[in-house]
Amino acid sequence: MTNKLIPLKIAGVGYSVPEKIITNEDLKELYDTSDEWIYTRTGIKERRVVCGEESAIDLGFKAAQNAIAKAKINVEDIDLIIAASSAPVDLYPAMACRIQAKLGIKNIPAFDVTAACSGLIYTLDMAKAFISSGMYKTVLIIAADNNSRLCDWEDRSVSILFGDGAGAMVVTQSDDGIDDILSIDIRADGSLGEFITLPLTGQNCPLVEPCEQKPSYVKMNGKEVYKFVVKVLPEYIDKCLKEANMKAEDVDYFIPHQANQRIIDAVQQRLGYSDEKVISNIKYYGNTSAASVPIALAEGVESGKIKLPSTAILCGFGAGMTWGVAIVRLREGIC
């Protein structure tokens, strides 16, 4: 007996970013740096940060509402919520449960995935597995991060890079037999875990030894991350293109994780893509971790740079190290 896999439709995509903008010029109040140093090495001019009680949960909720509106579904149609973030706001309750409560949905499963900046591709792969097996019909995936709360704002080599934001996708069973996932693959290499870390240190029981409160911030070996990604990503994208029976020129857009403009440029060169095909908004948002791919996608459509219907290579990479690529069909009206 053969099990027929059910095709998947990307039905809606949404995003949300905080209002507050911090420019490279503003950062000069914190440490010795310059707009020129940051922009030439990263492509970043400014980033958005949460204020007051605002968090990735609020951003994720708004992004989810936008994706649900675009998908033209009711919240009651959602069978499963998966939230991805590099660092969830709380370890528990899960961010997915918090957003589920804000959406007013009960009695469906909701859980978080931590795959760092590959989170959107990881959750899309999981959604595909759940939908294609027939287990669930409609899955809401949310990628949200508030990195600005996790940076050491005295560390000028890391805090310049990150910004806050959220993206969301509603994925459903396809109603026309067409699968929007042309190829998808996710990977990890835990032996490279020390490249990017955010320890949750906690403290030992005071009866064991005196407590020492250790600060917990994002630490990154930027050079090693850069070398690894530039080496691995182009070959990996080639592999995913082959699996989709496509050549680079057959795909309309490249929507990469927005980590560093120099990384995006290096991969663009390998793919032989013109600037029109490559979506980059790192200049205005910095690295929003798991959220960067859906933000770039939805904002690219909003700004008119991405035309629908079309096809795109989505790719993420980040702490773990984790990485993933999805070659997808983008239908009219999804964002």
Ligand code: COA
């Ligand atoms: N402003 C001015 N000078 C700075 C600075 C800043 N914001 N940050 C670091 N510097 C200085 C360093 O102190 C160092 O000075 P020194 O030579 O006197 O010691 C010099 O600039 C070079 O620092 P270095 O850390 O070697 O810079 P770099 O060329 O590797 O660039 C990154 C740093 C982070 C921009 C770069 O490594 C990078 O983008 N890596 C990839 C990060 C990434 O994509 N992460 C993805 C996470 S998903």
